[in-house]
Amino acid sequence: MLRSALLAAALVGSLLSPAAAVPASTDPLAAVNTFIGTQDAGNTFPGASAPFGMTQVSPIGTNYAGYEYTDTALKGFGHFFLSGAGCWEQGGLVGTLPVTGDIGPGAAKFDTTQPSSFDHDNYQSPYTHDGEVGKPGDYQVKLTGYGGIDVATTASTQVGLERYTFDSAAPAHVLINTGQANVKEPVRSSTIRIVNNHTVEGTVTAQAFCGGGDYTTYFTTTFDRPFTSYGTWSPTGGTAGSTESSGGSGLRGAWLSFDTNENRSVTARTSISYVDPAGARANLRTSGYQSFDQIRTATAKAWRNELRSIDISAPNPADATVFYTALYHVLLQPLTGTDIDGRYRGLDKQIHRAIGWTYYQYFSLWDTYRGQNQLLALLRPDRARDIARTILAIHDQGGWLPRWVYADYETNTMTGDPVTPYLVDLWRFGALHGMESKAFAALKQNATETPPASLAFSGRSGNASYLSRGFVQYDEKFPHKGQDVDPQHGASATFEYSLADCSLSIMAAGLGKTADAATLAQRGQNYQKLWDSGTTDRGFTGFPRPRTADGTFYTPATGPYDPTSQSGFHEGTAWQYQWMDQQDVPGLLALMGGKENAAARLDTFFDYPDLVTDPSGTAHTKWVVGPYSYYNQFRYNPNNEPDLHTPWMYDLVGQPWKTSAAVRAAQTLFVNAPNGVTGNDDLGEMSAWYVLSALGMYPATPGTGQFLVNAPRFPYAAVHLRNGHTVTISAPGTDPTQLQYISAAKVNGHSYPKTYLSLAGMPSLSVSYQVTSDATQATWATSPSATPLSPCTSQ
Known part of the structure; x- marks a missing residue:
C-alpha cells in the first residue's frame, strides 16, 4: 500500500518513546509495540492477549478487525479478536464499556424508551492516545467521555480482565453489549442473563468470516464487587430490573450500576467457551483469586519467556521494537480452542476432549x-x-x-x-x-x-x-x-x-x-x-x-x-x-x-x-x-x-x-508506527516473513527443511530451539540502513559456500557472515553447486 509519510512522521514520535528507552538486548517484552499494524489494513489489534490465547481484550473502533489507530472514539472492549485477518466478519464479541449518567425513561444519554440509546455507535466514548499503553498482555487507555474513565486490560489464556477507574462519583455503569460486535460482524442472535449481583452470562451467535456459517460463543462475566442495580435492553428499548434479554439479531445487552462514592474502581473478568456455559464458567475459575495485577504480571512473564526464544543485538531500538513486535504477532495464533477441562467443539459440531494436549482453532x-x-x-x-x-x-x-x-x-x-x-x-x-x-x-x-x-x-x-x-x-x-x-x-x-x-x-x-x-x-x-x-x-x-x-x-x-x-x-x-x-x-x-x-x-x-x-x-x-x-x-x-x-x-x-538487496528493500515496509505492517498481517504470516528475513533465512521450498539465506539485519542473533539447541547468527558490521551483501560465510567455523541452511533436525549451528556494501565483492555462493537440489525436477 502507499504509505503516508506525514502520518508516519506524526505517529512515530509518540510510539518510539516507550521502546526507545529499553535496549533491545535487555527485555524484549518492553520493546513490543502492539499498535504496529493497527493502521492501513494491517488489521492487528492492540489489546491484551496471552500467547495463543482463547480470550483477548481489545478496543472496538471503526475497523472490521477492531481498532484503527486514527479512531477518535471507542465503542467498547471486546473479548475475541484475530490478528491481521483480511475478511470483514471477525470478532469484537461481548463488548463492555464503562459509562456514567442516568439510565431511565427520558434520560439525556440513556433513555430506556429509545432503543438507539443502547447502540454502541451512539454511546461510544472519545479517548486519548496520551498515556495509551500497548504491550503484551497490557492495554491501557483513558476514555475522555463520561467524566473521564481510566481503563486497564489484561488477559490469561482463557480469561480477559478490565479494570475501570471512574474520575467522578457520578452514577457509574458498565454496559455489556451482546447484540453488536466489530464493524461488519453480523450477530445472528444473542442472550444475556443476570445470574446474581456479581455475575452475568450469555451467548453470542455470529457469522464466521468471509461469508461463513454461524458459530456460537458462550461467555461469563463476573465483577469484583456487587452491582447495586441493573437492567437489560432489547430492540424495543431498555427495562430496569430486567434480568434477561434474548432473541435474534438486533440491539441486546445489559447495564450494571455501581456505587462509586467511596471506591471508584470496578474490575470485570470475562471468559468465553465454544462448548457450553459450563465451559465458560470453568474457564473463569482458572483466574482463581488472583488479582488483576497478579494476572497481568503472570501474562507478562509468559510473554517474556516466549519472546526470549530469539535474542538479537539491535543497535537501533526501533529495529528491536519492529522485530519483537513481529515475533509477538507470530505467537498470538492459532488460538487455544480447549476449555480448561480439555473439552472443545470439533468440526462435526460435537463436543470432544483433548487429554494432555491442546486443541487449536x-x-x-x-x-x-x-x-x-x-x-x-x-x-x-x-x-x-x-x-x-x-x-x-x-x-x-x-x-x-x-x-x-x-x-x-x-x-x-x-x-x-x-x-x-x-x-x-x-x-x-x-x-x-x-x-x-x-x-x-x-x-x-x-x-x-x-x-x-x-x-x-x-x-x-x-x-x-x-x-x-x-x-x-x-x-x-x-x-x-x-x-x-x-x-x-x-x-x-x-x-x-x-x-x-x-x-x-x-x-x-x-x-x-x-x-x-x-x-x-x-x-x-x-x-x-x-x-x-x-x-x-x-x-x-x-x-x-x-x-x-x-x-x-x-x-x-x-x-x-x-x-x-x-x-x-x-x-x-x-x-x-x-x-x-x-x-x-x-x-x-x-x-x-x-x-x-x-x-x-x-x-x-x-x-x-x-x-x-x-x-x-x-x-x-x-x-x-x-x-x-x-x-x-x-x-x-x-x-x-x-x-x-x-x-x-x-x-x-x-x-x-x-536476494539480500530485495529483502533489505522489503524490510523498509516494516516500521515502528501504526502503519508498520505491509498488507494484512494474516494471522502472523507477514510478521513471520519479517522475523525470518531479519534473521537471514527463509523456508522457500516446503518439505525440504531448508532455509535459503540472505544478509541478516542484525550483527548478532540467537535462535533458541526448545530441544536445547541454539542457532547463532553473527554478521559484524551489519547496518540495516543500507544495502548489504554476503561476501563470505562459515558454519560451525568452516567455510560455507552454499545459499541454504538445513534446519530440519533442529541442530545447533553457529553461522557467521562477512557482509559488504559493495555488490562487486559479493561473489559468495554463485557457483552452480551453491544452490540446493530441486526436489521435483526431470532436468
Whole structure:
C-alpha cells in the first residue's frame, strides 16, 4: 500500500518513546509495540492477549478487525479478536464499556424508551492516545467521555480482565453489549442473563468470516464487587430490573450500576467457551483469586519467556521494537480452542476432549504455510505437535483436511492446497512423530480425491481435471461451497497443487512409499502444463496462462491474454505466480530460456536498478500500490503471500547478492508506527516473513527443511530451539540502513559456500557472515553447486 509519510512522521514520535528507552538486548517484552499494524489494513489489534490465547481484550473502533489507530472514539472492549485477518466478519464479541449518567425513561444519554440509546455507535466514548499503553498482555487507555474513565486490560489464556477507574462519583455503569460486535460482524442472535449481583452470562451467535456459517460463543462475566442495580435492553428499548434479554439479531445487552462514592474502581473478568456455559464458567475459575495485577504480571512473564526464544543485538531500538513486535504477532495464533477441562467443539459440531494436549482453532493455512508454520515448529515444537494433532482431529471429526477453519466452521476461504505443505513441514520438523502414517493417509486422500457433497469442505475441488490432465481448468462459474473454489482460479490452483504434490512426494519418500513418491514428484512439475511459450510481455517470452475445460489456453473476450490480468489467478497475476515453482528450478529455467533470462526477468519484477538506488522508494511506490491491489501488476507484491518467497529466487538462479538487496528493500515496509505492517498481517504470516528475513533465512521450498539465506539485519542473533539447541547468527558490521551483501560465510567455523541452511533436525549451528556494501565483492555462493537440489525436477 502507499504509505503516508506525514502520518508516519506524526505517529512515530509518540510510539518510539516507550521502546526507545529499553535496549533491545535487555527485555524484549518492553520493546513490543502492539499498535504496529493497527493502521492501513494491517488489521492487528492492540489489546491484551496471552500467547495463543482463547480470550483477548481489545478496543472496538471503526475497523472490521477492531481498532484503527486514527479512531477518535471507542465503542467498547471486546473479548475475541484475530490478528491481521483480511475478511470483514471477525470478532469484537461481548463488548463492555464503562459509562456514567442516568439510565431511565427520558434520560439525556440513556433513555430506556429509545432503543438507539443502547447502540454502541451512539454511546461510544472519545479517548486519548496520551498515556495509551500497548504491550503484551497490557492495554491501557483513558476514555475522555463520561467524566473521564481510566481503563486497564489484561488477559490469561482463557480469561480477559478490565479494570475501570471512574474520575467522578457520578452514577457509574458498565454496559455489556451482546447484540453488536466489530464493524461488519453480523450477530445472528444473542442472550444475556443476570445470574446474581456479581455475575452475568450469555451467548453470542455470529457469522464466521468471509461469508461463513454461524458459530456460537458462550461467555461469563463476573465483577469484583456487587452491582447495586441493573437492567437489560432489547430492540424495543431498555427495562430496569430486567434480568434477561434474548432473541435474534438486533440491539441486546445489559447495564450494571455501581456505587462509586467511596471506591471508584470496578474490575470485570470475562471468559468465553465454544462448548457450553459450563465451559465458560470453568474457564473463569482458572483466574482463581488472583488479582488483576497478579494476572497481568503472570501474562507478562509468559510473554517474556516466549519472546526470549530469539535474542538479537539491535543497535537501533526501533529495529528491536519492529522485530519483537513481529515475533509477538507470530505467537498470538492459532488460538487455544480447549476449555480448561480439555473439552472443545470439533468440526462435526460435537463436543470432544483433548487429554494432555491442546486443541487449536483459527487456521489461515493459505497464508501461514509459507513461514509462520515453520517458525513455530522451530521455536515451539510442543505446540507444533499439538497443532498437527489438531489438524488430524479436524480430518477425523469433520471428514476432510481443512483450508481455513474459523472456530468450528470450515470457510473454504482461499484456494489451492495449503494443508499439504503445512502438514508436510510439520512432519519434516518432527511434529508428526507417531502420527506419520495417519497424516500421510489423510494427505493422500486429499491429493487424489474430492470431498463428497455432504461435507462442508471443498478440498481439491479441481482434482478431476488436475489428475487427468495435469491442470485445474479455469471456470468462473464452477459451483462452490464457501467463498472460494479452485477452478474459479484454475491457474494459481494448478501452481499450488503442484507445489503441494512435490512436498508430499518428499514425505512419501521419507516414509518408504516409493511409488507414491515418484507419482507425486512427477506431479510436482505440473505447473509446466500452463506454460504458454507464445505469450510475450515487456520483452519476455513465455508465461503461465489459464486453460479452460476443453484444454485450450484461455483468451478473454475483450482481446489477447494479458499476464498482468486477474484471469485464472487468485490474488495475483501470471507475473507473480510464475515464480511459484521453487520445487523445480531447472524446469523453470528451461522454460524461461536459461539463468540469464530468468535473472533478467527477476530484475524487471523487482525493478532492480531502481531498487539499488532507492530501496525504500522502490518498495513503497513500485511494489506496493494498495493494500488489496493484487491485479494488473507485473511487480513484486510484498503485501501478499503468493510471491513472499520470490526474493530468494535470486539465490536459486545464482545471484544471491540480489536476494539480500530485495529483502533489505522489503524490510523498509516494516516500521515502528501504526502503519508498520505491509498488507494484512494474516494471522502472523507477514510478521513471520519479517522475523525470518531479519534473521537471514527463509523456508522457500516446503518439505525440504531448508532455509535459503540472505544478509541478516542484525550483527548478532540467537535462535533458541526448545530441544536445547541454539542457532547463532553473527554478521559484524551489519547496518540495516543500507544495502548489504554476503561476501563470505562459515558454519560451525568452516567455510560455507552454499545459499541454504538445513534446519530440519533442529541442530545447533553457529553461522557467521562477512557482509559488504559493495555488490562487486559479493561473489559468495554463485557457483552452480551453491544452490540446493530441486526436489521435483526431470532436468
